[in-house]
Amino acid sequence: MQNTIFALKRQLVEVGKRVYDRGYVASNDGNISARIDDKRVVITPTGVSKGFMKQEDMVIVDYDGKVLSGKGKPSSEVFMHLRIYRERTDVNSVCHAHPPYATGFAVAGRSLEDCVLPEVVIVLGGIPLVEYGTPGTDEFYTPVLKYLPNHDAFLLANHGALAIGKDILSAYHKMETLEHFAHIAFVAQQLGQVTTLSSDQVDKLMALRQKFGITTAAGCVSCANDGTGSCSMANKTGPGATKDGKAVPCSSYRERDLIHSGIDKESLIKQVTQAVLEQID
16 A cells, blocks of 8 residues: 555655646646545645645645645645545546646636637546635635536636646546647637537547546537537537527627526526616606
8 A cells, every 4th residue: 555655655745746847827826635545545635736746745635634644735635636636536636827829718717618729529528617715715626516427627707727637647637638739729819710519529539538437427519510509518418508498599708608507598688688777867
């Protein structure tokens, strides 16, 4: 067991350097952890740059957050990690960072749920935008819970990004894939168009997810280039996939977001118009 703990600490140090070197964090930002067993978790310390950590800096805690070993304090977001491990028994590592492009989308209030890159569809599906919560509190991670069963990567509104995996390297690689996708999506938007994969193309990719043993049901949005002018979720059971069981028109990001949030667009326009008229009266 000691060899396992030693190996996990070494991997946390190595991945911490990668996260720092790639500019996914600044100063002492971010936190990474790994499940040791059903009683203990090893996590990066608070107040230490991810690029300059040592194995002896790592902190071991139980599932109540009590420090079992380590000279420092665990990350202030340790309880988010512990809750994820409780909710997802298949997850053995959690990586939280602030990669610039992904965080840019999170600050702009934009998810990354479009079906654009085959590799992203297979590995991550869609990447939801999680509602804002105060860092270091239960309020921070509680909004993540409703997305947790079906997703392995998340944008955290006005904060950063979160990725989870079967091991430390897997969680880090998903963070890397998320940021790479965000960068490409940003460039495509600057060029004037983000072309999504068609529904048929996405169906084939989702079949590959199953072949590769990816069990999460995260779907992505395919819009207006399959000849139907419609926007549908590859995973029909996902949140906001359809309206009344049918694919719905998708003329813009904003309209799609209204659909996914369950807000009827015409009803919303009527409400706003009525409010304006009342102000005039």
